[in-house]
Amino acid sequence: MSRIVLIKNAHVFAPRDLGVCDVLIAGEKIEKIDQGLSLPAAIGETVDADGAWLIPGLVDSLVHISGGGGEGGFASRTPELDPREAFKSGVTTVIGVLGTDATTRTLNELYGKARALDAQGLSCYMHSGSYQFPVNTLTGSVRTDIMLVHNIIGVGELAISDHRSSQPTTAELVRVASDARVAGLLSGKGGVISIHVGDCKGRLQPLFDAVASSDLxxxxxYPTHLNRNDNLLAHGIEFAHAGGFIDFTTSTTPEILASGELRASRALRVALESGAPADRLTMSSDAQGSMTNFCDNGTLQDIEVGSVASLFDEFRRAVRDERVDFVKALHSVTANPAKVLGLRHKGSVAPGLDADLSIVDPTSFELQHVMARGRWQYFDRQVRFQGAFAK
Incomplete structure (x- = not known):
C-alpha cells in the first residue's frame, strides 16, 4: 500500500506563491493541493505545518558525487557525497559530474555512485564526459549514452577558458552539442552541455562562436561558475539576454572571494538588476569538487572542498542579505535548473510531480523537514536516512 501523507496549513511556494494550503502526498507523488483536506485517522500521516513555508526540494545541477579534486596531488582528492548532507540541506535532486580528473575518477564509478544515491532516496542523474575533449563515454558515443542509459541526461562539465581545459575548437563544441541535442530530442531528455568556465580571457566567447557558426x-x-569575477558575470548576463541559461556557484572560500569572486547570491542580485531574465538564472553547489585558488602564474595556492549545504545557504542569503525577491530566488534553485535540465517532475510543487519538498521555519529561515520522493529524510531537524552500513 502506498504511503499517504497530508501536510496541513502550509504556506506553499510552488515556487509561485499559492498561499496557505494543504498538500496530499500518495506514494512518491503529490496527489492534491487544496484547502480543507483531511485524512481518516487510520489512514496515513498528518503533519501540521502551522503556517511554515513549503517549498520544492532544491535541484543541484552540479555535484561531484563520486569525489573530485586532485589538483594538489593525490592527497587532495575530495570525498564522495554523503546523501545525509544533501537531505539536511534541502537538496533532493542532484546531477553527478566528473571534473578535472577523468583518469582515476571514471564514468563507471560515477554511474555506480549515481545508482547508489538514487536507491538511497536522493534523485540522482549524471552527465557523460568531463573537462576533457574528446568526451569520455560509457557506451562509446555521447548519443548512445544519453539515449540508452536512463540516468544520463547530458554532457559535462566540459571546460573552456581554463588552463585545465583541453581547449576544444569551435567545431568540436558544435559537434558534441549537436550529438547531445539530437539524443535529447530522441529520448525526451534535456541533452544540454554543462560548461565549466574558467577565469581565462576567453570567458564565454567559445560558446558565442559555436552558436554563431551553427544552427544550435x-x-x-549551460555555463557555470559565472560569478568568478565581474567581467565574467557581465559576459554571462549578455549570454542570458541572448537566450541562454547561466549558473552561479555557491561553494566558495574567503580566499577565493578576496581574489575577486562574487558570492552567488550577490551575482544573482546583480544579474536581476541588470535585466537578465529571472527564469534563466540558476545556482548550484559544485559540492565535493575542489575549490582551487591559483595565482597568476597558474600555481595552486590553496584548495578546499565544495559543500552541498551552500546551495540553501546562498538561497537564504539572496533573500535576507541581497533583498532578492523570495520567489525569484527560489526559482534559481528549483524550477529553473529543472527546466534547463529537462527534469519535468522536479523543481515545483504540483499534482503529479515528485513529492520532493521542504518545510522551512519562516522566522529563523531554517529547514524543519525535508521529504524526497514521498519519504521524510529529515524531520524535526534530525536526519532520518540511514545507509546500509549505519550503526
Whole structure:
C-alpha cells in the first residue's frame, strides 16, 4: 500500500506563491493541493505545518558525487557525497559530474555512485564526459549514452577558458552539442552541455562562436561558475539576454572571494538588476569538487572542498542579505535548473510531480523537514536516512 501523507496549513511556494494550503502526498507523488483536506485517522500521516513555508526540494545541477579534486596531488582528492548532507540541506535532486580528473575518477564509478544515491532516496542523474575533449563515454558515443542509459541526461562539465581545459575548437563544441541535442530530442531528455568556465580571457566567447557558426540554440550550452569575477558575470548576463541559461556557484572560500569572486547570491542580485531574465538564472553547489585558488602564474595556492549545504545557504542569503525577491530566488534553485535540465517532475510543487519538498521555519529561515520522493529524510531537524552500513 502506498504511503499517504497530508501536510496541513502550509504556506506553499510552488515556487509561485499559492498561499496557505494543504498538500496530499500518495506514494512518491503529490496527489492534491487544496484547502480543507483531511485524512481518516487510520489512514496515513498528518503533519501540521502551522503556517511554515513549503517549498520544492532544491535541484543541484552540479555535484561531484563520486569525489573530485586532485589538483594538489593525490592527497587532495575530495570525498564522495554523503546523501545525509544533501537531505539536511534541502537538496533532493542532484546531477553527478566528473571534473578535472577523468583518469582515476571514471564514468563507471560515477554511474555506480549515481545508482547508489538514487536507491538511497536522493534523485540522482549524471552527465557523460568531463573537462576533457574528446568526451569520455560509457557506451562509446555521447548519443548512445544519453539515449540508452536512463540516468544520463547530458554532457559535462566540459571546460573552456581554463588552463585545465583541453581547449576544444569551435567545431568540436558544435559537434558534441549537436550529438547531445539530437539524443535529447530522441529520448525526451534535456541533452544540454554543462560548461565549466574558467577565469581565462576567453570567458564565454567559445560558446558565442559555436552558436554563431551553427544552427544550435544558445540554450544548448549551460555555463557555470559565472560569478568568478565581474567581467565574467557581465559576459554571462549578455549570454542570458541572448537566450541562454547561466549558473552561479555557491561553494566558495574567503580566499577565493578576496581574489575577486562574487558570492552567488550577490551575482544573482546583480544579474536581476541588470535585466537578465529571472527564469534563466540558476545556482548550484559544485559540492565535493575542489575549490582551487591559483595565482597568476597558474600555481595552486590553496584548495578546499565544495559543500552541498551552500546551495540553501546562498538561497537564504539572496533573500535576507541581497533583498532578492523570495520567489525569484527560489526559482534559481528549483524550477529553473529543472527546466534547463529537462527534469519535468522536479523543481515545483504540483499534482503529479515528485513529492520532493521542504518545510522551512519562516522566522529563523531554517529547514524543519525535508521529504524526497514521498519519504521524510529529515524531520524535526534530525536526519532520518540511514545507509546500509549505519550503526
Amino acid at each position: 540554440p544558445i540554450s544548448q550550452f
